[in-house]
Amino acid sequence: MGEDSQGNVLLGQGQYSQMVRFSHGVRTPAVSWVWGGASHATLSMSPKPLKSLSGIPLVQITAGGDHSFALSLSGAVFGWGKNTAGQLGLGDTNRRAPAPVDCLNLKKTVLISCGGEHTAVLTKGGVVFTFGSGHYGQLGHNSLRDELRPRVVGQLCGFKVTQIACGRHHTLAFVRPSNKIYSFGRGEQGLLGNGVKIDQSVPLPVQLPGDCWSALKPSLMTKHIGVWKKALSVILRRKHSTHL
Template structure:
């Protein structure tokens, strides 16, 4: 199987085999399995009406199913009430897959369905929606039902890249990373800071300046994944589906802090839950799978060549004085890999003109580790350098390196070193690493209070620890 769509509201599932055949199973009400009747099936059964076509995408609604083929054709079947199936009529059910004639002249590239409406995106960057229009979820400026696909005119020219349908609302992201929502806002799921319905696509102001790369909508909540791998959720928080540690409703996007140390590559949600797929760090400091399945990662020889350029005087065109010792580097590499250095070199100030630049308050071994990361995109971080390297990464705006330092501390903190790490983080005014150590110490206080390291903790920090104990 290459693609699976599971709907756990009215109990049906659809999956595409490697040869492009579609299989469905589960509840057959409204004909949504596509087998010509309303019978359910407890095992996967091929949808014969699509044999000979290669299915590339699936979307499941509460009472209907929709698919895109490899040629961009769109087929739907299931309930016709309120125009859910999109074929123009509203009586009865569509028991087998039927080509959506309204879009026959278009190439559909993306599809979403949830509840009683459907949205799709064409290769011309057009968004079409149809089905039940209550709450304005179709984005046409009213709450009328739409019995066949209708263009969402407000989004013309905005270059939509993905559409996601929720139970009572819809979300769209554009090529420039902006997010628009419309439909029911009762639970704050539109993200506009209120609970007001929107009948037309409205930009989510709280995410301005943040590039959203993927979205998904549950029945009454929304999820946004950013280009940097951060996850934001908002809407109905029942059952903890927002991931913020409570069941409260949130009407503006809030980052899921528990995922801040991971690079999230995909998000999914439905009625009462949300899921995130993350790429862990591998032993080299890269995210596992960072190169993708269709590309060839750089060779170890290349990586070693780049590593050998760190602090290599030959061909260098800038020298940093760190602890009064030279560290040789190359402006082009630094400027391309680090915005801090790019700003430094183009500022017109002394640092952009002089060949020697003094670096204060950074230990030379730590600066060399930072340089290795800049040159190779990977570095082995020893625990003893994690605090100072975090501070340096924060100074030079290297977010991923900073995240790697957090991960090293989280993975290596133990009963013997937690107290020492805590004091080091506190002395460096590094609140993030301090919090990680503090959380570990509070949870394991009976063990750590008997360790040698506890003697290095200041009186003020001991009082903080005691105050946080349950």
């Protein structure tokens, strides 16, 4: 997901689909366009308007392997596409059009990240929900079961999570003020940063160098954290694209 400097354009990219959202001010309804080829959503080889989201103020659009999400200004969450592992959080079948994830309506969602077949949601209070495929432990629930509806990652309760990012089969969470990164899911190629290549079904701290944060002056630390947060999604998206 990306946004231009004036906040008028939102971009979303998945394995098979692309999305763009144009907003020309409060007097002109915002319009979302989608394109690409996928068997689980009504897409095309050229951009088509996503009429069901027309006029709804959005702050984020994002996509995974075969599923997509949109987050409204009011905190409403809409999902569509493939749902065979529960990655839409709707507890049922695939959706060809955006459907509200009603169980998240009162959670004050601020960020959504999509993996290959799983999804992570972050609330304003720093609580993390995950759902979808748990085959590699990427949901962080100490099990390999799929979750058809959003479930709180219990191991992160009590922490102030401020950023989340999903790779194809793994998930990362950034915690303030401890400045720790927690990882869980598939461990191939050292993606979890724990020094080994095994899967992990609960969030554990990434093994960063001891002087990773201490080398920064307090005045610079906030700046570097902000840069890291923006770069993290880009890095994971590249890894995600590489492994697809």
